[in-house]
Amino acid sequence: MRIGALSERTGIPRRMLRYYEETGMLVPDRCANGYRDYDEQSVDRALQIRGLLEAGMPTRVIKQVLPCLKATKAIHIPGATQETMGILERERDSMSERIDTLTRSRDAIARYIDTVRGTQEAA
Amino acid sequence: MRIGALSERTGIPRRMLRYYEETGMLVPDRCANGYRDYDEQSVDRALQIRGLLEAGMPTRVIKQVLPCLKATKAIHIPGATQETMGILERERDSMSERIDTLTRSRDAIARYIDTVRGTQEAA
DNA sequence: TCCAACCTTCACACTTGTGTGAAGGTCAAG
DNA sequence: CTTGACCTTCACACAAGTGTGAAGGTTGGA
Numbered sequence: 001m002r003i004g005a006l007s008e009r010t011g012i013p014r015r016m017l018r019y020y021e022e023t024g025m026l027v028p029d030r031c032a033n034g035y036r037d038y039d040e041q042s043v044d045r046a047l048q049i050r051g052l053l054e055a056g057m058p059t060r061v062i063k064q065v066l067p068c069l070k071a072t073k074a075i076h077i078p079g080a081t082q083e084t085m086g087i088l089e090r091e092r093d094s095m096s097e098r099i100d101t102l103t104r105s106r107d108a109i110a111r112y113i114d115t116v117r118g119t120q121e122a123a
Numbered sequence: 124m125r126i127g128a129l130s131e132r133t134g135i136p137r138r139m140l141r142y143y144e145e146t147g148m149l150v151p152d153r154c155a156n157g158y159r160d161y162d163e164q165s166v167d168r169a170l171q172i173r174g175l176l177e178a179g180m181p182t183r184v185i186k187q188v189l190p191c192l193k194a195t196k197a198i199h200i201p202g203a204t205q206e207t208m209g210i211l212e213r214e215r216d217s218m219s220e221r222i223d224t225l226t227r228s229r230d231a232i233a234r235y236i237d238t239v240r241g242t243q244e245a246a
Numbered sequence: 247t248c249c250a251a252c253c254t255t256c257a258c259a260c261t262t263g264t265g266t267g268a269a270g271g272t273c274a275a276g
Numbered sequence: 277c278t279t280g281a282c283c284t285t286c287a288c289a290c291a292a293g294t295g296t297g298a299a300g301g302t303t304g305g306a
Contacts, residue, residue, distance in 0.1 A: 004252070015294070018255095023292095033302060035253055051224035056179030058292075068235035069228060085239065088232055095229040099222055101174035105192060106218040112191035113211055127282065138264070141285095156272060158283055176263075 003028075006038045010046045017046065023059040025049050025066065055098065065091060126151075129161045133169045140169065146182040148172050148189060178221065188214060 007014045020026040021036070026045055028036040048069060052062050064087060130137045143149040144159070149168055151159040171192060175185050187210060 002253075013294080014253095015296085019293075031253095033253080034255095035302085048224070048228070051221070052228060053293075054179055055221045055225050056177055065228065065232060069231045085236065088236055092229055092232045092236065095225055095232070098174070098178045099225050099229065101171070102178050102218055102222050102225070105171070105175060105188065106215055106222065108192045109188060109211055109215045109218070113208065113215065116208065125283075136264080137283095138266085142263075154283095156283080158272085181262075 001038045001040075001042075003036045003038070006042055006046065009043055010050070012046055012050055016050075020046065020049055024063050025059055057095075061091060064088070124161045124163075124165070126159045126161070129165055129169060132166055133173070135169055135173055139173075143169065143172055146186065148182055148186050180218075184214060187211070 001009075003014050003017055006012075006017060017026070017036075021028065026042060026049060028038045028042065031037050045066070049062060049066070052065075053059070057065075064084075068088065124132075126137050126140055129135075129140060140149070140159075144151065149165060149172060151161045151165065154160050168189070172185060172189070175188075176182070180188075187207075191211065
């Protein structure tokens with residue numbers, strides 16, 4: 001599929017899809033005429049990238065982390081250096097912290113909303 | 124407490140604390156000599172701000188959301204406009220999405236790590 | 247054949263969050 | 277009174293993510 005189609009299916013601007021390629025996060029094949037050629041998997045992958053970017057993860061890290069998100073039971077464990085594993089573990093932990101922070105804040109907001117709604121109802 | 128002390132207690136650079144003030148997220152009192160004067164609560168507040176920033180939430184939104192995180196049972200519900208409530212609800216939902224994305228990714232990374240560890244152990 | 251709708255690369259520009267440092271005020275301790 | 281460790285504001289700089297658009301190639305249908 002070409003970039004326009006992927007863009008429509010994901011809602012991600014063409015510009016951003018090119019940026020994902022430029023940073024090595026999502027590199028499509030190329031047709032003979034030079035057009036980008038994305039496979040079906042790219043849909044999920046692009047959405048995942050956007051989600052992580054929105055969650056504040058820098059492209060550098062996304063690039064390192066994405067391979068693990070493809071297939072857990074695949075052949076990988078390729079150049080699974082001790083160093084790579086360390087990076088992944090640190091990333092896992094910092095993600096957990098972020099999740100906690102976000103969850104606490106979201107719950108507080110939700111409580112607030114419920115409180116206000118309750119008060120207004122009672123009034 | 125002065126900015127240096129808050130910086131040391133939170134690990135947040137002075138520069139950033141000033142930035143938090145500039146953007147209206149954390150505005151301290153001022154001493155007679157012009158020095159910033161932070162109260163005890165500012166410690167938690169600053170940490171919360173940093174957490175949300177790291178989670179990709181823009182200052183604009185943090186500013187809107189922070190008041191709800193202070194005290195759920197306080198007098199607020201001040202200018203709780205219909206519009207404000209809408210913003211909060213949308214923010215709550217988008218936070219939930221982020222949490223889901225992060226959680227899925229983190230779990231995948233954790234599984235990957237465990238798989239590799241298991242494989243290496245077995246080898 | 248030619249137009250419309252795609253695609254390409256390239257480049258400028260803006261916002262945000264952050265680092266760094268200059269120029270200068272305050273204040274306590276020697 | 278001076279020195280050192282704070283503080284102030286201001287400003288320049290940079291990377292990342294994103295928008296916009298120019299200049300030009302490809303291709304399918306009227």
